[in-house]
Amino acid sequence: MRILLAPDSFKEAASAEAIAQAMARGIKRGNPQAECWLMPLSDGGEGLTHALVHATGGTLHDVETVDAVGRPIIAQFGFLGNKHTSCTAVVELASASGLEQVSPADRDPMAASTFGTGLLIRAAIDAGADRIVLGLGGSATTDGGTGLAHAFGFRFLDAHDSDIPLGGGALVDLARIDDSRVSDSIKNVPIVLACDVTNPLTGPEGAAHVFAPQKGATATQVELLDQGLANLARAIMQYNGRDIEHTPGAGAAGGTGGGMLGLFNATVKPGIELVLNLAHGREACAWADVVITGEGSIDSQTPYGKVPSGIAKLAQSQGKPTIAIGGTITRDPHTVEALNETGIIATFGIAPGPADLTTLIANTERNVEITCAAIASTLCITAATSPCESA
Incomplete structure (x- = not known):
């Protein structure tokens, strides 16, 4: 399975590059056979x-x-x-x-x-x-x-x-x-x-x-x-x-x-749009079977010009699904519908359970890795390829 890892930074917690690397570690834990393309992104702000x-x-x-x-x-x-x-x-x-x-x-x-x-x-x-x-x-x-x-x-x-x-x-x-x-x-x-x-x-x-x-x-x-x-x-x-x-x-x-x-x-x-053009996002989406993106908060602003919706729209135009992860995840029905329209088929929060904000921020990369390992294992079960080896 080919997986494009295309996150934004998790503001005040980790850079887009650090998040992409944590995603890759998690994917390899969940599916050692997976191929990963790391493409850390930005919508014009930090990173x-x-x-x-x-x-x-x-x-x-x-x-x-x-x-x-x-x-x-x-x-x-x-x-x-x-x-x-x-x-x-x-x-x-x-x-x-x-x-x-x-x-x-x-x-x-x-x-x-x-x-x-x-x-x-x-x-x-x-x-x-x-x-x-x-x-x-x-x-x-x-x-x-x-x-x-x-x-x-x-x-x-x-x-x-x-x-x-x-x-x-x-x-x-x-x-x-x-x-x-x-x-x-x-x-x-x-x-x-x-x-x-x-x-x-x-x-x-x-x-x-x-x-x-x-x-x-x-x-x-x-x-x-x-x-x-x-x-x-x-x-x-x-x-x-x-x-x-x-x-x-x-x-x-x-x-x-x-x-x-x-x-x-x-x-x-x-x-x-500018970043995806310069970063050859179209070629990356064409290569991938699935895209995993993310940012610190998946909320009502995410469908409008943010990294997750931008990469999801590009992937959707090529028939590729996108999964988004975030430090916090909205469950507002209108926002979820708007996210679905951009091509994001599922969202996952990385918080393992109740904890104070300082602790969650400090453990961001670890929690990203754990979440992506679980996603990779799930994708492995549903994929029409050979079964994965246990991680």
């Missing part, structure tokens, strides 16, 4: 760089940069392999400007910026990249990507032509944008935004109202951040005539989607 470098045989590069609150850190970008015609670098915003890089006590939703991600992209371009894939997700910021743009020389000025501070909180004072220090070559580098959300920049469904509370913003701060992003949209309209305020995906990563669309040569693509 994008490693997923694409792993899938294409590319290379990882360490860069000295800063986190969302300005502290020095080491982050990574990757160059894609497989002889791509362009020199494509992949960067995930979460690597430098991610929420997980900043402890809850140190988070500052008003001052947090994407400046470190800008330094990371600059390093990739300086190293020879002529195309960037930027994963939007997991950010600690709501600055509309202005910190990132600042790293390339863009200036964001108040009514007195003074530079405003970094961070989304300062955008309420933004009067105009100056690009006199930005080279045309930088502006013209193609940037593909891998994005799994369709939120606009502002309003009730915008970046501030939907995502900023997760980053520590109070109700008052949410309103100020939303006003600042609206101000940024007006400044970009004045700067080059681009209307980004209501564009789907503009609200991704604290409005970084909007800032990139407004200031750079950027386009948006659904993250999982």
Whole structure:
């Protein structure tokens, strides 16, 4: 039996690559004859760089940069392999400007910026990249990507032509944008935004109202951040005539989607579709008899642009079934129906029984392995092949 193992990361517990390896160990326990293809995935958030470098045989590069609150850190970008015609670098915003890089006590939703991600992209371009894939997700910021743009020389000025501070909180004072220090070559580098959300920049469904509370913003701060992003949209309209305020995906990563669309040569693509294309997902599904995927929580969001539904739809198009595992599993009938429609025929929770969250997180890889061993044994019983040897 050929089994494609194509999980996302289990957030705050294990990377997609670690989950795929745990799946493989479990499959071999349950069916020693099984062949496994490991294809760790990402929908554009955490793990994008490693997923694409792993899938294409590319290379990882360490860069000295800063986190969302300005502290020095080491982050990574990757160059894609497989002889791509362009020199494509992949960067995930979460690597430098991610929420997980900043402890809850140190988070500052008003001052947090994407400046470190800008330094990371600059390093990739300086190293020879002529195309960037930027994963939007997991950010600690709501600055509309202005910190990132600042790293390339863009200036964001108040009514007195003074530079405003970094961070989304300062955008309420933004009067105009100056690009006199930005080279045309930088502006013209193609940037593909891998994005799994369709939120606009502002309003009730915008970046501030939907995502900023997760980053520590109070109700008052949410309103100020939303006003600042609206101000940024007006400044970009004045700067080059681009209307980004209501564009789907503009609200991704604290409005970084909007800032990139407004200031750079950027386009948006659904993250999982982009990743599956670059990772040769269609060929992998054609090879497999069954696909096993997963993420930390199989819930109401899973059918819509997440890794499990993305790979399941691709597998379904080739007549291959998909099984999903997760740290938590919804049994809501409407969500289960939506999952079935994507091609996910069954879902399994990995928790062995009641336990506190800390213990469950610590045992994630072990529980993934045990769950996949049981799945492999079950598949072995139902397969129209020779019986499996006992593990």
